[in-house]
Amino acid sequence: MPRGECRGQGWWHGKFRGCGYRLTLGREVILDILSKSEGHLSAEDIYMKVHPKYPSVGLTTVYRTLDVLSSLGMVYKLDFGDGRARYEFAEGPKGAHHHHHLVCTDCNKVIDYTDFIDDEIELLNQTEKGLSKKYNFKIANHLIQFYGLCEKCSAKK
Amino acid sequence: MPRGECRGQGWWHGKFRGCGYRLTLGREVILDILSKSEGHLSAEDIYMKVHPKYPSVGLTTVYRTLDVLSSLGMVYKLDFGDGRARYEFAEGPKGAHHHHHLVCTDCNKVIDYTDFIDDEIELLNQTEKGLSKKYNFKIANHLIQFYGLCEKCSAKK
DNA sequence: TTATTTAGTGAAAACCATTTCCATTAATAG
């Protein structure tokens, strides 16, 4: 991804600048990786993908950029209980394929599911409204995860 | 909590022994603290509460015991994103007052809510059934958290 | 354009919750 192809073209350009953040090579590259990758990448995963092409981008910058992206709501920071944070792209304004997670407590495998999402979301919206009012809480986001054993791990037992 | 008052009396005695775990002073004390405390305690919180009366119980044992309790399903291990795990008592078999969480992303305050829980649980049960079948996943537990700004923090802005 | 300002950066060091190591202690079985 040569710089010229991207600079100023992504829909996120304005978002960065609008919040007073500078648009740097590192940030573009990391955002690019995230937007193109399925799944849940750790900071190190991202560093590994970035480093071959852009050895000048360090792990520190990956962490710092993920923080910024996270605070801008462009990336979700997730915890699956294995001691390292995972990040996933937040899919722009249309929230294209929102999903929830099934987490295997044995092998830490994570399955994204979109089944039942519509019903879940509908209920969540109601719940959010009620909770916001009752607790004066400005809800920005939610997390739903199911924990258990994946097919392989429950067979092993 | 003198040892004699407790040894062999708690409903968890059998659970421990049945799983091949020994019933030790440390485990009893930690379980006692958890069962009497409202809220979400970190390992260090628990250590601080235990240490004055039982200085012989070390932080390592707290961690180890929490692991055991967690694997027995007697305690839930929670993550609110502030870098340390929190633990809460799982309320025995009747699941007395199951609740979900509202987490403030600014001050890390956590509100337990039980409102809307019935509808949520009902939907979750359906969803669980569907997911279990489709993905051959044995669901043992779920996590629902809403993230946002608490009253104080949204006023500050 | 060039100069100025200051946000952003890489590398190494620090941080800190948690885990591991190991010699010792104590709960349970016989």
Place this chain on the structure above:
DNA sequence: CTATTAATGGAAATGGTTTTCACTAAATAA
């Protein structure tokens, strides 16, 4: 009571993440 071995405490190690600091470069002013 004795033997067995799970459990323990304290210190050290671990490892993901954050901080420090001197340096670089993006944005802005001249």
